[in-house]
Amino acid sequence: MGRARRDSHSDSDMSSDDDRDHARKTESHGEIETRLESLICRIGEKSTSSLESNLEGLAKVLKSDLSNFKDFIIETLACAAVQMPEKVTIYSTLVGWLNSKSDSFGSEFMKYIMVELRDNVISCRWENARFMFRFITGTW
Secondary structure, eight states, X not given: OHHHHHHHSOGGGOOHHHHHHHHHHHOOHHHHHHHHHHHHHXXXXXXSSOHHHHHHHHHHHHHHHHHHHHHHHHHHHHHHHHHOGGGHHHHHHHHHXXXXXXXXXXXXXXXXXXXXXXXXXXXXXXXHHHHHHHHHXXXX
């Protein structure tokens, strides 16, 4: 059905939805990871939309990619929470929302962050350990 419709229209007549669908299908694994990382890291920066609206949009994007990129999303969120502690409430809200949409997400995220916390303590990376501990406990 989609092929017949495309054949009946010139490329310039193709809707922007068709362009986005096609671009999404042809995006490589690495390109998707780069896009997800950029979205996660930029959340909360200056925008014409409200933070709540941006969080909802990001959560929907991440939810749609959870089945294929769960480990990458978990790792990126944990890393962002440590490297950008000023956004820790944003990331904890995002983790909570994703947990409400995927039963295993919260437990997998906590397992990952606890292993990272332990590794940071063993390696004497005290600053990273402190930020992870603050993220886990919600003490800011």
